[in-house]
Each structure stands twice: as C-alpha cells, then as structure tokens.
Amino acid sequence: MPIYNKKFTILALLIFSFNICIAQDTSLLKNSIPDSLKPEKHFSGTISATNNGISFIPTFTLGKPATIFNLSLGGKKLSFEPELRFALEGRPWSFIFWWRYKLINNNKFKFNLGAHPSLSFKTLESVNNGVITKTITAVRFFATEFVPTYVVSNKLSVGMYYLYSHGLDPAATLHTNFLTLNATLSDIHLTNNIAMRLSPQVYYLKMDDKQGYYTSGVIAFSKKNSPFILSSIANKIINSNIPGKDFVWNVTLAYTFNNKYTRK
Numbered sequence: 001m002p003i004y005n006k007k008f009t010i011l012a013l014l015i016f017s018f019n020i021c022i023a024q025d026t027s028l029l030k031n032s033i034p035d036s037l038k039p040e041k042h043f044s045g046t047i048s049a050t051n052n053g054i055s056f057i058p059t060f061t062l063g064k065p066a067t068i069f070n071l072s073l074g075g076k077k078l079s080f081e082p083e084l085r086f087a088l089e090g091r092p093w094s095f096i097f098w099w100r101y102k103l104i105n106n107n108k109f110k111f112n113l114g115a116h117p118s119l120s121f122k123t124l125e126s127v128n129n130g131v132i133t134k135t136i137t138a139v140r141f142f143a144t145e146f147v148p149t150y151v152v153s154n155k156l157s158v159g160m161y162y163l164y165s166h167g168l169d170p171a172a173t174l175h176t177n178f179l180t181l182n183a184t185l186s187d188i189h190l191t192n193n194i195a196m197r198l199s200p201q202v203y204y205l206k207m208d209d210k211q212g213y214y215t216s217g218v219i220a221f222s223k224k225n226s227p228f229i230l231s232s233i234a235n236k237i238i239n240s241n242i243p244g245k246d247f248v249w250n251v252t253l254a255y256t257f258n259n260k261y262t263r264k
Contacts, residue, residue: 094120122138
C-alpha cells in the first residue's frame with residue numbers, strides 16, 4: 001500500500017535521525033567533563049502483542065489482535081516517546097509522537113507535561129466496476145497532556161491525568177477532553193518471584209457534543225529478572241452517549257527493555 005509504505009519510511013527516518021542526534025558527541029566538551037557529570041541518556045521501550053487492541057482512551061478498540069511499539073529516547077528531563085500501533089496483519093492503526101517533559105520529579109510529587117502530533121488510520125472501501133479497492137487514509141490530531149502524581153508510599157501512588165486533543169482534518173473529532181482520577185498499587189508480591197500491579201481509574205470523556213463517564217483498570221504480572229509482562233485491561237461504561245461497547249477487555253504479552261548510556 002503506497003500510503004502505508006510512505007508514512008512508515010518517514011517514521012523510520014524520524015526515529016533514526018533522532019537517535020543519531022541524541023547520541024552525537026560535542027567535540028569541544030568531549031574531554032572536559034568528568035564522566036560523573038555527563039548527562040545520562042536512555043533508550044527504552046515495550047513491544048506488545050494483544051488479542052484486542054485497546055486505544056489510549058480505553059473505551060475505543062481496534063476490535064482485533066494488535067501489535068504495539070512504545071519507545072522512549074532522551075535524557076533526565078526531556079524524552080521523545082513514539083507509540084506505534086498496528087493490526088496484527090501489519091495494517092497501521094495509529095502513530096503517536098509524544099514529547100514529554102518532567103517538570104517536577106521528587107520523592108513525593110511528580111508533574112509531567114506532554115504534547116504530540118498523531119495519525120489515526122482508517123481503511124476506506126470503494127467499488128469500481130465490481131472491484132473492491134481498499135485505501136488507507138490518515139486523520140491528523142494534535143494533543144497536550146498534564147500528569148500530576150502524588151507518591152503515597154513505595155507501593156502506592158495516586159494522581160490525575162488530563163488530555164486535550166484537537167482534530168486537524170474534517171473527518172476528525174474537533175475537541176476531545178479526557179480526564180482521569182487514578183491510582184497505582186505496585187510491587188505486590190504473590191511469590192518470591194512473581195509480582196502484581198493494579199491500576200484502577202475512573203474517567204470523564206467529552207468528544208465535541210457527546211460525553212460519558214467510565215471506569216477501567218489494568219492488572220499486570222511480572223517475574224523477577226524477566227523482561228516479559230502479562231497484563232489485562234478492562235473498561236466499563238458508567239453512563240455515556242458516545243458510541244462504543246459497554247464492556248471491553250484484552251490480554252497482552254509485552255517484552256520490555258531499558259538501556260542507559262553516557263556520552264563519552
């Protein structure tokens with residue numbers, strides 16, 4: 001598909017170029033800064049496969065198996081975090097190009113800011129002389145996020161999340177407001193090697209003139225010294241006039257990696 005190939009090539013070049021930029025050395029400072037003072041960079045991510053692709057706003061689903069790539073490249077404060085979603089057969093679902101900044105990051109309170117352009121892909125069918133033709137089109141969005149979090153203990157944190165998205169194309173929802181109240185209970189040891197994480201939330205969603213209230217949650221299991229995580233998301237409508245299923249869920253297997261390095 002020509003549209004898919006072109007966008008994927010541009011995306012690959014963007015990620016490759018950014019990786020080169022953050023790894024490139026500054027020759028004038030190369031030998032003058034002690035290693036302990038050189039900024040630490042990271043390249044981390046998660047590669048996931050799921051039986052039902054669930055969107056960033058969990059009431060929306062792909063309705064079929066999906067593969068999701070979450071990457072993060074950057075430093076202590078600023079990072080570039082592309083999120084690439086595909087149907088399992090390879091068709092693009094959505095591409096989100098996050099830039100995130102840690103404005104406050106201490107032991108008790110964290111406040112992150114983020115912004116992204118994104119593409120949501122749709123497959124349109126047309127019939128010409130009895131022949132069905134499928135064309136992939138992209139709808140553009142721009143969004144910002146505000147993420148305050150209070151750390152209650154080393155196992156419990158509570159917070160809120162607010163996202164505003166603006167559609168840039170006639171086919172897109174013009175204004176989307178997404179507000180959540182959430183909590184994360186982590187590092188719950190079921191055995192010496194198996195730990196569980198729970199992340200419940202309630203949220204309000206407004207899309208142009210439609211709105212709704214929902215509840216959702218994530219349960220995840222991890223094994224000590226293993227890069228794999230098994231998780232499940234469930235989402236339930238409380239009261240809404242936004243089209244969507246009353247209850248959606250999935251099971252996801254994810255592979256995680258985290259590499260840190262310092263400029264030489």
